[in-house]
Amino acid sequence: MDPATLIGLGLAAIxxxxxxxxxxxxxASLLMLPPMLLVFGGTFFVTVAGGTITDTxxxxxAVKHAFTSRAASAADVVPVVVSLADRARKEGLLALESSLKEIEDPFLVKGVTMAVDGTDPEELRDILESEVYAKRAADKQSAKFFTDAGGYAPTIGIVGTVMSLVHVLENLSKPDELGHMIAAAFxxxxxxxxxxxxxxxxxxxxxxxxxxxxxxxMEVVIEGVAAIQAGSNPRIIAQKLRSLLPTEQQEPEAA
Structure with a gap:
């Protein structure tokens, strides 16, 4: 679990x-039900209106994913791929079938399984890249939902303030209550x-x-599976995959 979101939002609230x-x-003076109901409820439902039920x-x-998930580092998959490449080079691709149950990454398992099954290299790459594309599209839509909500919320807040100010103007005959009503409006x-x-x-x-x-x-996995299928040298595979990592994750290869 990556606590960055919980820590950030929690400290911001504090x-x-x-x-x-x-x-x-x-x-306590900020916790008034009518404006909060209008803003949170209104924002959520107009955001829902901008997409489909499936998007919602x-x-x-995705909210749970944002707060509780930790994206596995791409660097973690490199030694796994290199180990598979070493075994494939010594014993052949079919020998990798027994190693699949030890791999925790389902995308890597899928790629290796297809390679073992003799899938054409170009078709294998196309299939895996299509899965990455589909994932990016789905993730983009989930993020867009909250980006849209962030765009609607301030405007809905202004609508709520205008509604409250109309109510204030209807009660100008009650000067003792105007201060509280105006504060509540904002x-x-x-x-x-x-x-x-x-x-x-x-x-x-x-x-x-x-x-x-x-x-x-996933992109590192694709390159790794392609290299394994091509029978590349494990040391070369390691160097190639490390070159795809962010600079801070490019640890030198152990001697």
Missing amino acids: VIITANILEGGSP KNAIR LATLWGVLSANAIWLPIASKLKRLSELEASR
Whole structure:
């Protein structure tokens, strides 16, 4: 589990609450049901309206992914691929079949299985690359759901403020209540801007980043499987796969 999202949003909430208290405010005064219902409910449902039910279901599932998932490093798969390449070079591709149950990466298992089954190299690459493309598209749509929510929330907050100000103008004959009513009116704008920048957009960014990391790992797997199928030298495979990694993950090969 990567705690970055939980830590980031949690600390952001603490900073916001602390700043409110230091200014003499009360966090409880910000928790009013009508503006929060309008902003969160309105934002969610107009975002749903901009896509399909399937998009919404996938986005809801993606929330758990954003908070609890840890994208496996592409560097972790390199020694596994090199080990498979070494065995394939010594014993042949068919010998890898018994190694599949020890591999935890389902995408690598799929690629090696297809290679063992004698799939044409070009077809194998096309199939695996198509799967990466499909994953990127699905991840992009889930992230877009929250990006859209981040765009709608501030505007819906303004709508809520205008609605409340209309109510204020209807009660000008009650000057003792105007201060409280005006303050409450601006809570909708506050929650709209706050939810966009402290909830929706960070979740969208996290999903995009996870997608990038997962797709990068899959691309390393594709190159590794292709090299194994071609019978390349394991040492050369290791060097090639490491060259695909981010600089900070390009550890020198052990002697």
